[in-house]
Amino acid sequence: MMKQTKTLKQVEAQIEIEFDSKKEAEIVLTAIKPEISDSPSSRTITEVKSIDKILNIDIKAQDSPSFRAALNSYFRWIMLSQEVFKLSK
Template sequence: MAIRSEAVVEMVFPAPELARKAMLALKPEEVSPGGRSSARISVRRKILRLEVEARDTPSLRAALNSLLRLITVVRDMMELEEG
């Protein structure tokens, strides 16, 4: 029996529309080409929620690192847009 790994990450944005923009930017990442992990990305008000499941802990870590790196890029782009 394989042990699945999962994690939930919630991030609060300054405004609901920014959380929604981030969600739309990350939506394509919900489907993992290799099938080792999957993600559900949703927004509720100002909160962006990532739910990640993977076949094992290393796959979970890789998926989380990838998503968090992308969120950093999205945040940086939003800051450039404001500035």
């Protein structure tokens, strides 16, 4: 009997989020940097950078569940950072 192996496809996305100002984009990047360096999974590679008022997020994952988990985490952290930024104004 032959054993079938399931080939998983790598999933990638490049996301750009535009903020009201360059300062806000940099604050959000600074706020989520600890999360970037302490990635919850070895199955994903994420690069986040700020260019002017745009936050660029590049996610590469070994599979869809890992990709979805990373994407949800980054969106949650960004939304939380924005709320804190708005409160501090």
